[in-house]
Amino acid sequence: MTSQPGALAAHPVLSVPPAEPAAAVGYFGASLAFHADVSDVAAALAGGGPGFVLLDSRSTESWDQGHIPGAVHLPTALIAERAPRLLDPGVPVVTYCWGPGCNGATRAALALARLGYRVKEMLGGFEYWAREGFPYETWEGEGKRAADPLTAPAGTDDCGC
Secondary structure (H helix, E strand, O other): OOOOOOOOOOOHHHOOOOOOHHHHHHHHHHHHHHEEEHHHHHHHHHOOOOOOEEEEOOOHHHHHHOEOOOOEEOOHHHHHHHHHHHOOOOOOEEEEOOOOOOOHHHHHHHHHHHOOOOEEEEEOHHHHHHHOOOOEEEOOEEEOOOOOOOOOOOOOOOOOO
């Protein structure tokens, strides 16, 4: 079904028309400047020097329950005090927290940006890291789950995104 210009759309999807292409380029380009995907972060870490610091902004109890290997632990409440000692202002930071239902990584990214750091937020957080089958560490040792076929492709590392 196509909608005529000026005609009321028959359903909510097009009741507000899509943005013009130039506006969409600006919006989606900006989104990618602020966000990183779990799979992209995993690939960058697996490739060696990723060019960024991965920062877990959760509590110590949460960190002990499970965190991404190689991440720096810096709870959001301590960023203003400790970031200048732990992080190089010339190296971008990618923050993560629990998952999509938590905005802790967003708060951490805001705190870091206020201090002058270039920062992105990892979409999906620790939840999607584990659900996509990437390894993690806990206070008990290493862990890894089978990839959830609703969040990661079965039988390949490439989702085609």
